[in-house]
Amino acid sequence: MIATENMSHKIGEGGFGSVYFGKLQNGKDVAVKLLSSLSKQGATEFLNEIDLLSRLNHRNLVSLLGYCNDFKQQMLVYEHMPCGSLKDHLHGSLANSSTLDWKTRLRVALDAAEGLEYLHVSCTPKIVHRDVKSSNILLDSRLRAKVADFGLSKMIGDDNTSHVTTTIKGSVGYLDPEYFRTSKLTEKSDVYSFGVVLLEIICGRKPIDAERSEEELSLIKWVLLYVAANEEPERQLTDILDKRMHLSKNDFKSFNDLLDLSIKCIQSEASKRPTISEIVTHLREALISVVSDDTTEENVQSFSFAEYSCSLIHAGR
Structure with a gap:
């Protein structure tokens, strides 16, 4: 070719x-x-x-x-998409040479959530992606995110009922346990997977990391156990946050809000998880809280980052 x-x-x-x-x-x-x-x-x-x-x-x-x-x-x-995937930057091939700051991570999360909201809310019938993960969130030259890879996606009815599938589809570490147990697919399965992505954004770690100890093998279990044992937000911030990233005092609230949101997304029961539209609202509010005081929500939605040099990506490929 x-x-x-x-x-x-x-x-x-x-x-x-x-x-x-x-x-x-x-x-x-x-x-x-x-x-x-x-x-x-x-x-x-x-x-x-x-x-x-x-x-x-x-x-x-x-x-x-x-x-x-x-x-x-x-x-x-x-x-x-010249800047690769979110996975590349968090714990993949670019992790040692690229550090996404907190504002950029929030913006990427919001972009991806808005893409999923389009699938869940604006499409008729609605579409469940079924393979939401950091490697399927791609970044352009300005680090604006787009959801990719729709090979496993499924159209389901818009009558708020679940769709029973004969074959469970998804990726290890991201798969909704309720969907796995019952074979009933809803858009909340994407919400669970997106919650795992949010934890990756916060921690900079793989969902499943066989190189870590048994206690830290699963990112979800590690975070939930740690949060349960350390109720003080300052302690959670110190040990859970991606060590390559430094938050300012103004970022502290948005960090805790995002951690709380991610934990709501990964609840074992789908009914306890937020909708993707609720997630979009929370992420917009979190992004607003870390930009300048005179930034309005309208400005946040049109906010664009300074041009990001992707020469390191092209050089590596």
């Missing part, structure tokens, strides 16, 4: 297959996802992603630009 120089520039790997950097004849940068013969998702998810993304249009969802469905080769062409 000319656009990708015969798939010579690999920039990622997912359940569907490898992702390569490409450039169209008009100069536009793209990401090309090639279906692997060893893919755990396969042709069904390939077609599902095409079907869903052809219907969706939101600033916080990665855009599908085209596809090839030849029997010898199946590929999807997306807009290129």
